[in-house]
Amino acid sequence: MMRCVPSAAAHAALRWLRNADVKDHQLLYLFLELTRRCNLSCRHCGSDCTSNVASEELTTDSWISVISHIAEAFSPPPFLVLSGGEPLMHPDLSRILSCIRRHGLRWGMVSNGRALSRPALDILVSHGIGSITISLDGLEQSHNWLRNSADAFARAVSAIRLVAAAALPTWDVVTCVHPAVLDELDAVAEHLLSLSVPAWRLFRIFPAGRARTNAALLLDTEQTRRMIGWVAARRKHLRRRGLSVSLSCEGWLPYATERRVRSVASFCRAGINIGAILSNGTITGCTNNAHYFHEGNILKDNFAWLWENRFEKFRKRQWVGSSSCAPCKRLKDCRGGSIHLWQPSMENPDFCYAEVLGPG
Amino acid sequence: MKWLARIWKKLLTAALAGGISLVIAACYGTPYNYAFVGTWTIHVKSKTNVPIPGLKVSILEYVVGYAAPDSENVVYTDSNGIAFTQLETYHSGEDYHHAALIQDIDSLQNGGAFRDTLIAKNAPDSSTVILNPQ
Numbered sequence: 001m002m003r004c005v006p007s008a009a010a011h012a013a014l015r016w017l018r019n020a021d022v023k024d025h026q027l028l029y030l031f032l033e034l035t036r037r038c039n040l041s042c043r044h045c046g047s048d049c050t051s052n053v054a055s056e057e058l059t060t061d062s063w064i065s066v067i068s069h070i071a072e073a074f075s076p077p078p079f080l081v082l083s084g085g086e087p088l089m090h091p092d093l094s095r096i097l098s099c100i101r102r103h104g105l106r107w108g109m110v111s112n113g114r115a116l117s118r119p120a121l122d123i124l125v126s127h128g129i130g131s132i133t134i135s136l137d138g139l140e141q142s143h144n145w146l147r148n149s150a151d152a153f154a155r156a157v158s159a160i161r162l163v164a165a166a167a168l169p170t171w172d173v174v175t176c177v178h179p180a181v182l183d184e185l186d187a188v189a190e191h192l193l194s195l196s197v198p199a200w201r202l203f204r205i206f207p208a209g210r211a212r213t214n215a216a217l218l219l220d221t222e223q224t225r226r227m228i229g230w231v232a233a234r235r236k237h238l239r240r241r242g243l244s245v246s247l248s249c250e251g252w253l254p255y256a257t258e259r260r261v262r263s264v265a266s267f268c269r270a271g272i273n274i275g276a277i278l279s280n281g282t283i284t285g286c287t288n289n290a291h292y293f294h295e296g297n298i299l300k301d302n303f304a305w306l307w308e309n310r311f312e313k314f315r316k317r318q319w320v321g322s323s324s325c326a327p328c329k330r331l332k333d334c335r336g337g338s339i340h341l342w343q344p345s346m347e348n349p350d351f352c353y354a355e356v357l358g359p360g
Numbered sequence: 361m362k363w364l365a366r367i368w369k370k371l372l373t374a375a376l377a378g379g380i381s382l383v384i385a386a387c388y389g390t391p392y393n394y395a396f397v398g399t400w401t402i403h404v405k406s407k408t409n410v411p412i413p414g415l416k417v418s419i420l421e422y423v424v425g426y427a428a429p430d431s432e433n434v435v436y437t438d439s440n441g442i443a444f445t446q447l448e449t450y451h452s453g454e455d456y457h458h459a460a461l462i463q464d465i466d467s468l469q470n471g472g473a474f475r476d477t478l479i480a481k482n483a484p485d486s487s488t489v490i491l492n493p494q
Binding site: 016 | 372384385386387388389390391392393399485
């Protein structure tokens with residue numbers, strides 16, 4: 001449509017959109033991190049999830065109260081995203097889904113696919129699931145290595161086949177790209193096409209949780225440039241063949257690059273259109289945010305009030321002015337990029353996409 | 361006027377994206393098209409309880425207080441008499457509604473000639489309609 005708009009005009013339009021969205025801050029998308037329990041122990045897990053849960057988690061009754069509060073307090077209500085951990089590992093998932101269904105809320109799920117059997121998928125479908133994302137992190141050897149399991153790939157592919165057959169309104173596959181996967185992206189794309197996957201998002205693993213202590217998982221600047229370049233080069237061709245490929249929402253990119261690698265011109269919507277309630281009740285703007293961005297706890301705070309009256313760190317971003325980003329010419333557009341990249345220090349982002357694309 | 365600003369935002373976002381799909385897919389989240397507001401499955405039967413295929417079903421979106429619907433999406437009933445559609449909107453707020461105009465466009469090929477019927481979407485995501493003969 002407007003693919004040929006001049007870059008300066010596009011950036012001005014995007015700034016207007018972002019400012020209007022900040023002012024409006026309509027809650028469109030709410031993560032419910034049901035549990036940190038997981039049936040895998042992935043090398044890169046940003047949440048340090050395991051089969052055992054060390055810290056206290058919200059009870060099922062608490063989640064039901066949260067869902068009822070959201071349904072009553074927001075009109076229109078946000079889309080709920082059940083995440084984890086592995087949400088299918090929640091022992092009372094059916095009760096939570098029944099509550100979501102009873103309130104007529106739209107919802108989706110992120111899963112590693114390991115526990116997604118036909119009966120499990122039937123339950124999700126019967127409760128009106130609108131979108132699901134399955135993780136597949138490369139070909140068999142790469143995926144199994146990252147997921148720390150000899151049969152993780154086979155189980156994930158089995159889940160993808162089930163989802164493909166279920167004809168859900170929206171679904172996709174995500175890949176956490178680590179250095180070993182960079183050379184197999186073409187082969188993964190062919191595999192996804194053979195599985196009738198409609199959409200594929202590529203992530204750069206960010207240094208949180210277990211990934212923080214494993215530098216071998218992280219793409220450096222040159223490798224990140226290669227990943228972005230691969231998406232830009234293959235996107236049209238794969239789209240014509242039925243696979244919509246895009247870069248994940250992480251990181252601000254100039255419009256000239258943005259429009260070649262993403263479907264929607266993006267900025268970090270954490271705390272603006274996206275909220276999150278973590279498994280221990282923490283209220284924040286997205287999953288994997290640093291403690292600095294925690295706004296309260298659902299056990300003692302009213303989410304709707306907090307959403308309307310707080311979240312200034314996400315919306316005003318005054319802290320960026322005292323960070324290493326302050327002198328950057330791209331700051332008025334980037335505003336510090338993705339919130340989850342600001343950890344553990346508030347002085348520098350963990351990774352700067354502007355550096356990938358050359359000096360500002 | 362918040363709803364008007366939201367319409368402008370959606371249109372501008374769509375224009376910059378090069379399409380009408382407005383999708384949020386947060387990091388480690390799942391895609392959500394926020395122009396998409398739900399689904400509607402319409403089961404159409406005759407008075408003798410026989411499913412009617414081949415009907416044209418025009419999905420209309422309208423805002424209370426405005427005479428004309430301002431979007432239209434056409435689907436057709438399948439061999440089981442079922443029409444399925446995703447509902448999209450460029451309206452944010454509470455005042456938009458959906459209706460379906462069901463029309464028999466193939467004369468007698470689908471087992472009879474039926475009257476045009478207009479129904480409003482008042483059930484969450486599924487409706488059953490009995491058509492009267494002309």
